[in-house]
Amino acid sequence: MSAPAPLRSGSLRRRTIVAVLALVALLLVVLAIVVDVALGARLRGQIEERLRDRAAAAASLVGTVDDTELAERLSYQGLAVRIDGAGGDSVVAGPSPDQLRDAPPGPGGPGVGPGERSTPSSASASGVQVVASDVSGDDQLVTLRSTLSDGSTLTLTASAVGVGETLAQVRGIMAVSSIGVLVLAAGAVTLVVRRSLRPLDQVSSVARAIGSGERERRLRPTRPDTEIGRVATALDDMLDDVVGAERAARDAEGRLRAFLSDAAHELRTPVAGIRAAADTLVRADLDGPERDLLAAHVVREATRASRLVDDLLTMARVDRGLELDRAEVDLRTLVESEVHRAPLVHPSLRIRAELPDAAVRALVDVGRLAQVLSNLVENAARATGGSGTVTVSLRAQGAEAVITVVDDGPGVPPAEAERIFDRLVRLDEGRETSGGVGLGLPIARGIARAHGGEVRNIPTDAGARFDISLPTL
Missing domain, CATH: 3.30.565.10 (Histidine kinase-like ATPase, C-terminal domain)
Incomplete structure (x- = not known):
């Protein structure tokens, strides 16, 4: 049978603190990722929503405003504009996409300049509407390609550099905040764990006191239904059993010593009588009644000793278990x-x-x-x-x-x-x-x-x- 594995006795306080801090750090990382993804999607969604709004507004002006003038108006809002007419002519206005990659965000939001989100009153007069829209782009640009009902195509491109800068700022704030939270959590967890594990120090203190001779020391937990209470109750029960076994062993040892002493005393009397009578029979020249009396005494004392030995053997068999x-x-x-x-x-x-x-x-x-x-x-x-x-x-x-x-x-x-x-x-x-x-x-x-x-x-x-x-x- 293999020996039981040794008990792992690493610092419970240290392991608990490290485990809690690791869990807090993991939760902070998950929170940072969720915030980063959600905020990035939200900011890009705002850019796309504003581009669709500009496209709808532009569609309402088609036919009432010249394409060149319309493109210029849209470009004033920091957009790269391209209008492809139904007859094949194209109008381009505003900064190029490469310039938008390096340009800071406009004051009206990331990549989109100021402008009212409303449809002019002449929209009903033009009758042109956005039939379909397609959004594309990368981390720095967002492009909206809209197909209008008159067959022309409107392409609007906005810078998304502001999204990255905003996310970078938020990440920095999250990192600094997370470090602060971890420091505070480390201090709080250390205090809580130290206080929570204080009963274990009391358990070890009582165990050492009992080992040094204070056999009556006990823990006596106030809440025996808790984890530490169950451990303390089990230890008290074990100590009661150990102390009781020790007391029983001492009592048994005392009884055994007394038993051996009494048995030796009981045997000493007949053995001494037998020895004295036998010595007299050997050394003295006795005949008749005196010799018979000594012989009878030897037989009587031998019988007594034999009966005592038989009783001791029977008692030993009783202790061992009679068959x-x-x-x-x-x-x-x-x-x-x-x-x-x-x-x-x-x-x-x-x-x-x-x-x-x-x-x-x-x-x-x-x-x-x-x-x-x-x-x-x-x-x-x-x-x-x-x-x-x-x-x-x-x-x-x-x-x-x-x-x-x-x-x-x-x-x-x-x-x-x-x-x-x-x-x-x-x-x-x-x-x-x-x-x-x-x-x-x-x-x-x-x-x-x-x-x-x-x-x-x-x-x-x-x-x-x-x-x-x-x-x-």
């Missing part, structure tokens, strides 16, 4: 077997069973569940001094079966109701050889949970009560 050999069984049979076994170990113990009439079937590991029930009965016998009363009952409760073990001993203090399920916890004072090592209840709960059930201590007015709940079929 259960499940089988369908009637739980009444399991309870009856334990009730019949207990008097063999504790002859003075009064134990009885309360069982339902109908079978209570469950899919369990018979050996492991018998160990749970045996541990609870052994605890009850130990709590009552081996001569008390113990009641083991079974009942079906919905989709669960509940096995209850009740004794008439001193009971469990409410403050210790959960602590007794910790490892190597004993409520009996001292550490007599007859007492347990504090692993029975943790093992019982672990086995029950492996079956999908639970072992609980139920508070009572007298004695102790433990419930084993298991899923039924």
